[in-house]
Amino acid sequence: MNPKTVSTIKKELIQRRDVLMSLQKKNSQADIDIVEVSNKDLVDLSDVEGSWFTKERMSFHLKQELSQVANALVRMEQGTFGRCEECDAEIPIKRLRVRPDATLCLACQETAERDMSRSSTQFLQ
Numbered sequence: 001m002n003p004k005t006v007s008t009i010k011k012e013l014i015q016r017r018d019v020l021m022s023l024q025k026k027n028s029q030a031d032i033d034i035v036e037v038s039n040k041d042l043v044d045l046s047d048v049e050g051s052w053f054t055k056e057r058m059s060f061h062l063k064q065e066l067s068q069v070a071n072a073l074v075r076m077e078q079g080t081f082g083r084c085e086e087c088d089a090e091i092p093i094k095r096l097r098v099r100p101d102a103t104l105c106l107a108c109q110e111t112a113e114r115d116m117s118r119s120s121t122q123f124l125q
């Protein structure tokens, strides 16, 4: 892959990581807000439960995306970013923008998923 392209994506990923980390911080501070709110009898409990659920999901999503970004940055350091682990083909840039930590090209990904569903079917039988 073009080193220029890699460095552009790297910059984007680092920016993304900063955004994600500040969201994570905000999200964890939301915890305190919810605790404060729940101490007041005025608040409808379903509202509090709703925010808690959203917060948990948000936290899960942020963690997941942060680890994707971190993995992609590690792969950049190793020089394996954007290369398929299976067939050594270049992973299309479009795919990498959606999944920066993708380690397989689309064709190999599909094969892997087929194998996975086949083995899980065997497991069920």
Ligand SMILES: [Zn+2]
Binding pocket: 084, 085, 086, 087, 088, 089, 104, 105, 106, 107, 108, 109
């Ligand atoms: Zn491949």
